[in-house]
Amino acid sequence: MFELLETDTTSAARRGRMDLGRVVVETPVFMPVGTQATVKAMTPDEVWEIGYRLLLANTYHLYLRPGAELIERAGGIHRFMAWKGGVLTDSGGYQVFSLRDLRRVGDDGVRFRSHLDGTEHTFTPEGVMRIEEQIGADVIMAFDECPPYPTTLEYARESMIRTHAWAKRCREAHQTDSLLFGIVQGSVYPELRRESAEYIASLDFPGNAIGGTSVGEPREAMLEAVEICAPLLPANKPRYLMGVGMPLDILDAVARGMDMFDCVLPTRMGRNGTAFTTYGRANIKAARYREEFGPLDPECPCPVCQRYSAAYLRHLYKAGEILSARLLTYHNLSFYYRLMAGIREALDTGHFSDFRREFEGKYRQGESDGDGGASDSTEVDP
Amino acid sequence: MFELLETDTTSAARRGRMDLGRVVVETPVFMPVGTQATVKAMTPDEVWEIGYRLLLANTYHLYLRPGAELIERAGGIHRFMAWKGGVLTDSGGYQVFSLRDLRRVGDDGVRFRSHLDGTEHTFTPEGVMRIEEQIGADVIMAFDECPPYPTTLEYARESMIRTHAWAKRCREAHQTDSLLFGIVQGSVYPELRRESAEYIASLDFPGNAIGGTSVGEPREAMLEAVEICAPLLPANKPRYLMGVGMPLDILDAVARGMDMFDCVLPTRMGRNGTAFTTYGRANIKAARYREEFGPLDPECPCPVCQRYSAAYLRHLYKAGEILSARLLTYHNLSFYYRLMAGIREALDTGHFSDFRREFEGKYRQGESDGDGGASDSTEVDP
Numbered sequence: 040m041f042e043l044l045e046t047d048t049t050s051a052a053r054r055g056r057m058d059l060g061r062v063v064v065e066t067p068v069f070m071p072v073g074t075q076a077t078v079k080a081m082t083p084d085e086v087w088e089i090g091y092r093l094l095l096a097n098t099y100h101l102y103l104r105p106g107a108e109l110i111e112r113a114g115g116i117h118r119f120m121a122w123k124g125g126v127l128t129d130s131g132g133y134q135v136f137s138l139r140d141l142r143r144v145g146d147d148g149v150r151f152r153s154h155l156d157g158t159e160h161t162f163t164p165e166g167v168m169r170i171e172e173q174i175g176a177d178v179i180m181a182f183d184e185c186p187p188y189p190t191t192l193e194y195a196r197e198s199m200i201r202t203h204a205w206a207k208r209c210r211e212a213h214q215t216d217s218l219l220f221g222i223v224q225g226s227v228y229p230e231l232r233r234e235s236a237e238y239i240a241s242l243d244f245p246g247n248a249i250g251g252t253s254v255g256e257p258r259e260a261m262l263e264a265v266e267i268c269a270p271l272l273p274a275n276k277p278r279y280l281m282g283v284g285m286p287l288d289i290l291d292a293v294a295r296g297m298d299m300f301d302c303v304l305p306t307r308m309g310r311n312g313t314a315f316t317t318y319g320r321a322n323i324k325a326a327r328y329r330e331e332f333g334p335l336d337p338e339c340p341c342p343v344c345q346r347y348s349a350a351y352l353r354h355l356y357k358a359g360e361i362l363s364a365r366l367l368t369y370h371n372l373s374f375y376y377r378l379m380a381g382i383r384e385a386l387d388t389g390h391f392s393d394f395r396r397e398f399e400g401k402y403r404q405g406e407s408d409g410d411g412g413a414s415d416s417t418e419v420d421p
Numbered sequence: 422m423f424e425l426l427e428t429d430t431t432s433a434a435r436r437g438r439m440d441l442g443r444v445v446v447e448t449p450v451f452m453p454v455g456t457q458a459t460v461k462a463m464t465p466d467e468v469w470e471i472g473y474r475l476l477l478a479n480t481y482h483l484y485l486r487p488g489a490e491l492i493e494r495a496g497g498i499h500r501f502m503a504w505k506g507g508v509l510t511d512s513g514g515y516q517v518f519s520l521r522d523l524r525r526v527g528d529d530g531v532r533f534r535s536h537l538d539g540t541e542h543t544f545t546p547e548g549v550m551r552i553e554e555q556i557g558a559d560v561i562m563a564f565d566e567c568p569p570y571p572t573t574l575e576y577a578r579e580s581m582i583r584t585h586a587w588a589k590r591c592r593e594a595h596q597t598d599s600l601l602f603g604i605v606q607g608s609v610y611p612e613l614r615r616e617s618a619e620y621i622a623s624l625d626f627p628g629n630a631i632g633g634t635s636v637g638e639p640r641e642a643m644l645e646a647v648e649i650c651a652p653l654l655p656a657n658k659p660r661y662l663m664g665v666g667m668p669l670d671i672l673d674a675v676a677r678g679m680d681m682f683d684c685v686l687p688t689r690m691g692r693n694g695t696a697f698t699t700y701g702r703a704n705i706k707a708a709r710y711r712e713e714f715g716p717l718d719p720e721c722p723c724p725v726c727q728r729y730s731a732a733y734l735r736h737l738y739k740a741g742e743i744l745s746a747r748l749l750t751y752h753n754l755s756f757y758y759r760l761m762a763g764i765r766e767a768l769d770t771g772h773f774s775d776f777r778r779e780f781e782g783k784y785r786q787g788e789s790d791g792d793g794g795a796s797d798s799t800e801v802d803p
Contacts (some may be wrong), residue, residue, distance in 0.1 A: 079742065080743040105711075111711065354457075355457075362463070364743055366462070
């Protein structure tokens, strides 16, 4: 299902293609986050028209509401949300392990309380496989433990061993023809990352992910984990860096051999009035936009920049209008799509390093505060 | 600019056409409310694609934010909000007089405090004309006093006399080629309504409105005001019933000779999870929609009902998703558009009373609690 088309000569970057049957996904790819079976503020048509063919949905959230059985009875998540593209579901591990006070971890699984109504639930590898299969995504993630940052070497090792055991149980419990991806853990410890990547690679999943990133660790730690793991993960299978990230993070991770990304930042920051532009992030509240009757980003070809002025976008944001969230989300998702399309084209034509240098040169001009910022793959309301 | 095309033989209903230069508006017409230069949750393209060609914006709100001068510098409200259809601005009177504790009325105008930042402002007839001209709508309303309900006969008379004096001053102060409409007041007092309609008619505005409705009065009082005023307002000019209303209110007012309507209900109720359907209003939270994988309204041809299930709409609403507000607003505005298009077609073909009977027959089936409910023409957040 994964075809490696080109490999960059100046870096470990790869150009590939995933055939999900329903849809073909060109890599490197960014997946918008549709936590609750909707990419916040967007219709599925808009997500498609921007160019996206694969999005991420959250197992934990959908399991609690509306329920995996309901989605199954609706005909699966694609039909439920009227999305003709592909869907990847995370394992729920990230969310469950974020519920610090609401959960208890054992080797068999995790008991936790719903953040919605306090009811008790248990996630086991087998149970999560069943839930993800009911939701019906094209790509499903193995149930893993995502340790917080920072975490001790001791706990990171214990947790990694559990994740490995669970990965194997997921593989055994997996029943549908969805693609099950394994997840590498190991926190910021190089020796654990190495061990985990080797173990997960040995389980021969059709795709492999690096998890436990974008949990608050320094950017360098994230890139180090990628540098260690990517070469240990099979070259003929897609490599997914979970929860990453900012545009420059994605470029750096592509250069280190990663193929798939997801992040809430373009959507969440759009709702909060931050736009990604050619020259870095822009705060739509800024006084300089008050009477800027031209576009927010003069170099952006997206329909929002073609049609609406920065002054109007600023007015909508300040007035608390839903249209503000819509338009900035649309613009930001367009920005991310164009970044990935630019990366792919550069890889197709052998100009990845030129593209990267040019993109970074412009983008950094407007980034006074750097481009760090960890993220995650759940859209919780701002 | 107004052409009377047909007059119903069984009622006072009229079929007309307003040529605003920019756009032709078929009447009877419903105008969606775009208080802050946006129809909440919609893009201008969507409003246009549903079929609307004229919308209402609020002078008071736009004057305070982003400011009338800014809109003027942006090239007027059409350009500012990227809307190719027509715009009508109310006079600000309704909003200013709703600020009970924040205003002081004199014969010259009203001093009030902004609900946003407490700053002091004064609206006079001349000042409001200037503001509306800066905003640049196609149709602008005279500055009027909108008394609350209930109000004494004495105050209603005093207020009406002031509104009449202001209407004359507005006519004198009006400078652009926008169309200035007069507003009839008089609260629920038949003798005042008669006197006001005759006076406003005598000022020879290109259109006339009935104001002071949808302020909490009984439905019968609203219809009585229409019955008294409509015949006194010139037949060769459009008649606008401000802030009305629910579907059956509109049908009743059309039958009494009114041509133009505006109301926040389809948009506001959409955001609050209420859908207008062929068989009355429906609460999307209702348990019966939990596993309703068919459309919300099986008889509705709108793209929302064609594409999404009631179960998905319910999920989005319960999950607090912006897409819920978008889709229910789109559906409700489509419902109102189809109601008006149905009225117009029935008038064109001489079947208004049949249409009305059939629409009401179906619509009332689902309306256990009647179809009352006053409204206004400002979209404040729920």
